[in-house]
Amino acid sequence: MWGRLPRVTISIVIALVSLLAWGWLLVGQGGFWRTDVRLPPRAPGGDPAVWPAVAVVVPARDEAHVLPDSLPSLLAQEYPGRAEVFLVDDGSTDGTSALARAIAEEHGGLPLTVCSPGEPPAGWAGKLWAVHHGIGVAAGAYEHGYLLLTDADIAHRPGSLRELVAAALADGRDVVSQMARLRVETGWERLIVPAFVYFFAQLYPFRWINRRGGHTAAAAGGCVLIRREVAERAGVPAAFRHAVIDDVALARAVKRSGGTIWLGLADRVDSVRPYPRLSELWRMISRSAYAQLRHNPALLMATLAGLALVYAVPPVAAVAGAVTGDGLLLAAGSAAWAVMTGTYAPTLRYYRQPLWLAPLLPFTAMLYAAMTADSALQHYRGRGAAWKGRTYARPQSGEQAPGPAAD
Template sequence: MGQTARVSAIVWTVIPAVSLAAWLWLLLGQGFFWRTDVRLPPRRDPDEWPPVCVVVPARDEAAVLPSSLPSLLAQDYPGRAEVFLVDDHSGDGTGELARALARRHGGLPLTVTTPPGEPPAGWTGKLWAVRHGIALARARAPEYLLLTDADIAHAPDSLRTLVAAARGGGWDAVSQMARLRVASLWERLVVPAFVYFFAQLYPFRWVGRPGTRTAAAAGGCVLLRADAAERARVPDAIRHAVIDDVALARAVKCAGGRVWLGLADRVDSVRPYPRLSDLWRMVSRSAYAQLRHNPLLLLGTVAGLALVYLVPPAALIAGLAAGRTTAAALGALAWLVMTATYVPMLRYYRQPLWLAPLLPCTALLYLLMTVDSAVRHHRGRGAAWKGRTYARPDTVPDEG
C-alpha cells in the first residue's frame, strides 16, 4: 500500500508540479521568447548605400511568383541592386513567368538562370541553387546578399530597411521571420504556434546577443554581408542542411559574425497551407532533422512535449474528475501560464485570443508530426520536398 501511495503522489502531485515549474522557467528564463517586440530598429540611412544582390532560389513556384517577385523588383533602394532568380529545373514554367513579370512590371534588373544539372550528392536542391546564384552575384561585387524565398513578398522599403539595420548595428546577418499566411482554420491553429515554438527553441534575444551559442535565422529573408558569407563558406559549409536557415546562422556565428533575428512587419509569405496535410508535410519534412536523427532526442522531445503541453490540461481535467484538488490547481496554473505566453503571438498574427487555450491541441499535432518525420526517415523516405528526397539531411554546419 505504501508503494501504491507513493506512485499515486507522483502521478497526482509531482508530475503536475514539474510541469508548472517548467512553465515558470520558460516564462522567465528562456530569453522572454514569448514576447513579440524584437523588431528592426528605426531606420538610420547610411551616408552611402552599398550595392546589393538579391538571390531567389525557385523550384515550381509559378503559383506564388506573381504575388512575390513584383514586390522585389519594385524595391525603392537608393543604391545599386539587382535580382538573380535561380530556376531550379522547374516543370511549371517558373523561369519563363519570372521573365514575363519583369517585362510587365520593370524595376530592378532581373537575371533568370538555372544551376548546372541536378544537385550533386550531399547537396540539397535549394542550397545548390543558392550557390549558383551567389556565384553569379559575386561578379557584381556586392557588399550584401539578400537571400529570400520565392514565396516572400516585400514592402517597397524592405531592402533599404534591412541594409540600414545591418549597417547601423554592425550585423553580418540580419534576418526577419516573415509573417506567414493565416487564412484557413488549420492555418489559424498551426501557423502562429509554428513561430511560437521556433522562438522557444531559438529565443530571438539570445540570437542577437554576442557570446551566446544560440544561432538561428529565417530562411525566407536573410541579408548577409558578402565577406561574412565567404568567411563562413556559405553555402558550401551547410550544403546538406535541410534546416538551412539555422545552419547558415550557426556558420556565420562560428566564423565570428554577428547575427540578428526578429519578427517582420512588412515581409510576408504568400504561400498557402489550406489543409492540415499541407502543414503536416511542411513540419514533418524537417522535424527529425532538427533532432539530428537521434532516437534518444526523439524520445526526449516526445516526453518533454507531453510534460510541458499535455500534462496541464490532463491534470486539471483528471484532477477535477477524481477530486484531486492539488493536481487540478497545479494543472490549471500551468495551463494559464502557457495560455498567457501564447497571447502575444496570436496578437501579432491578428488572431482571436480564444485560440490560446487550444495550444495543447496544437502541441499534440506537432508531437505527432515529429514522430511521423522519424518514421519516414527510418523507412528511407527522409525529407521529401518538391520531387526530391533527402534521406540523411544534416542541420549542423560543416566545420572542416
Template sequence: MEWIGAGSLLAWVWLLLGQGFFWRTDVRLPKRRDPERWPSVAVVVPARDEAAVLPDSLPSLLGQKYPGRAEVFLVDDGSTDGTGALARELADARGGLPLTVSSPGEPEPGWTGKLWALRHGIALARERVAPEYLLLTDADIAHDPDSLRELVAAARSAGLDLVSQMARLRAVTFWERLIVPAFVYFFGQLYPFRWVNRPGARTAAAAGGCVLLRREAAERAGIPEAIRHAVIDDVTLARAVKRSPTDGGIAQRSGSGRRRAAGGPIWLGLADRVDSVRPYPRLAGLWRMVSRSAYAQLRHRPLLLLGTVLGLALVYLAPPVALVAGLAGGRPTVAALGGAAWAVMCGTYLPMLRYYGRKPWWAPLLPFTALLYLLMTVDSAVQHYRGRGAAWKGRTYPAP
C-alpha cells in the same frame, strides 16, 4: 499526478522567466539610420515549381525602393511548371529592378537543392554586381517596397553581418490559424531571439525566408559550400556566420579554456514588412512542412526524439490532463497545479496570437496544437527510417 502537475508548472515558470523571454513579440528591426553611401545588393531567389506564388511575391522584389544598386537573381531549380518563364514575363510587365533568371541544373551529390541554387545565384551575382550584401529570400516571400532599404540600414547601423526576419506566415484557413502562430512560437522557444542577438552567445538561428548577409561574412564562413548538406539551412547558415572567426572579433573562452575569436554579429526578429504568400489550406500541407525537417532538427538521434516526446508531453499535454483528472477525481491539488500550468502556457501564447491578429480563445488550444507537432515529429522519424526523410518537392535528402 501531483508530481506531474508540479513538474509541468515548474517547467512553465522556468520557460516564462528563464528562456530568453521567447514569448515576447517586441524583437523587431533594431534602431537604424540611413548610411552615407548605400551598398550594392544582390537579391538571390531560389525557386522550384513556384509559379502559383510568384505573381504575388516577385513583383514586390522588383519594386523595391532602394537608393543604391540592386539586382534580382532568380534561380530556377529544375521547375516543371514554367517558373522561369513566368518570372521573365512578370519582369517585362512590371519593370523595376533588373532581373536575371538562370538554371544550375540538377544538384551535385552532397548538395540540397536550395543551397545548390543559392551557390549558383551567389556566383552569378558576384560576376555581375560584386555585391556588398546578399539578400537571400524565398520565392513565396513578399516584401514591402522599403523592406530592402530598412534591412540594409539596420545592418549598417548596428554593424551586423547577418540580419534575418521571420516572415509573417499566412494564417487564413482554420488549420493555418491553428498551426502557424504555434510554429513561430515554438521556433522562438528553441532559439530565443534575444539570445541569438546577444554578441558572444552560442545560440544562433535565422529565418530562411529573409536573410540579409554581408558578402565578406559569407566568404569568411564558406557559405554556401560549408553548409551544402544542410536540410535546416537557415539555422546552419547563422551558426556558420556567428562562429566563423573575424580578425577584429572579441575573444571568447571556449570549453577547453582556450580563447578564440568571436564570429560575426547576427540579428533575428519578427517582420513588419515581410510576408509569406504560400497558402496551406489543408492540414496535410502544414504536416509536410513540419515533418520534413523535424527529425533533422533532432540530428536523427532516437534518444533526442524520445526526450522531445516526453518533454512535449510534460510541458504541453500534462496541464489539461491534470486539470481534468483532478476535477473528475476530486483532487483539488492536482487540478490547481494543472490549471496554473495551463494558465501560464496560455499567457505566454497570447502575444504571438496578437501578432497574427487572432482572438485570445485560440490560446487554450495550444496543447492540441502541440500534440499535432508531437505526431509530426514522430512521423518525421518514421519517414526517415523508411528512406523518405527530408522529402520536399520530389527530392529526398539523406542524413549527412
C-alpha cells in the same frame, strides 16, 4: 483511499514538475514569448552616405503559383544603391522562368536575371545548390556589399530592402534576418502556423541569438541579409550544402566564423504560400522535424516526452483534478495551463488571431509531436526529407544535418 494515494501523488508530482517547467520557460528562456524584437524604425537623417550594393538571390522550384504575389514586390523595391534580383530556377517544370521574365517585363523595377544551375550534385540540397549558383552568378557585378537571400514565396512590402540594409549598417550586424509573417487564413493555418513561430522562438530565443558573443544561432531562411565578405568567410552555403534546415545551419556557420546576427519578427515581409489543408502543413513540418533532432533516437524520445510533460500534462491534470476533486492537482494543472496560455497570447496577437485559440495550444503541440514521430518514421523507412519531387537520402553514419528546410 490508501490504494489510490500513490497514483494521485505521482500525478501531483508530475503536474508540479510541469508547472516548474513553465515557471522556468516564463522567466529563464530569453523571453521567447515576447514579440517585440522587431527592426527599429530608421531615425530621421540616419541613412548612410553611400548605400552598399545588394544582390537579391531567390531560389525557385515550381513556384509559378506564388511568383505573381511575391516577385513584383521585390522588383518594386526603391533602393538608393545598386540592387538586382537573381532568380535561380531549380529545375522547375511549371514555367517558373518564363513567368518570372514576363513579370519583370510587365512591372519593371529592379533588374532581373533568371538563371538555372542544373541538377544538384551529390551531397547538395536543391535549394542550397540554387543559392550557391545564384551567388556565383551575382559575383561578377556585386563583389562587395550585401546578399539578400529570400524565398520565392516571400513578398516584401515597400521599403523592406532599405530597412534591412539600414538596420545592418546602423547596428554593425553581419546578418539581419526577419521571420516572415506566415499566411494565416484557414482553420488549420490558424491552429498550427502561429504555434510554429512560438515553438521556434522557444528553441531559439531571439534575444539570445542577438546577444553579441552568445552561442545561440538561428536565422529565418525566407529573409536573410548577409554581408558578402562574411558569406565567403563562413562558406555560405557550401559549408552546409547537405543541410535540410538551412537557415539554422547558415547562422551557425556565421557565428563560428566570428560574425554577428540579428533575428526578429517581420512587419514588412510576408509569406504568400498557402497551406490550406492539414496534410500540407503536416508535410511542411515533418519533412525536417527529425533532422532538427539530428536523427538521434534519444533526442526524439526526450522531445516527445518533453512535449507531453510540458504541453499535455497541464490540461490533463486540471481536468483530472476537477473530476476527482483533488484541489492540488487541479491547481497545479490550471496554473501551468494558464502560464502556457498567457505566453502564447502575444504570438496570436502578432498574427491578429483570436485569443480563444491560446488554450488550444496543448492540442497543437500534440499534433507537432505526431508530425515529429512521423518524420522519424519516414527517415527509418529510408525516405529522408521529401520535398517538391526530391527525396534526400538519410545521412551516412556520423553525418549530421546541422539544422525551415531546403527545397
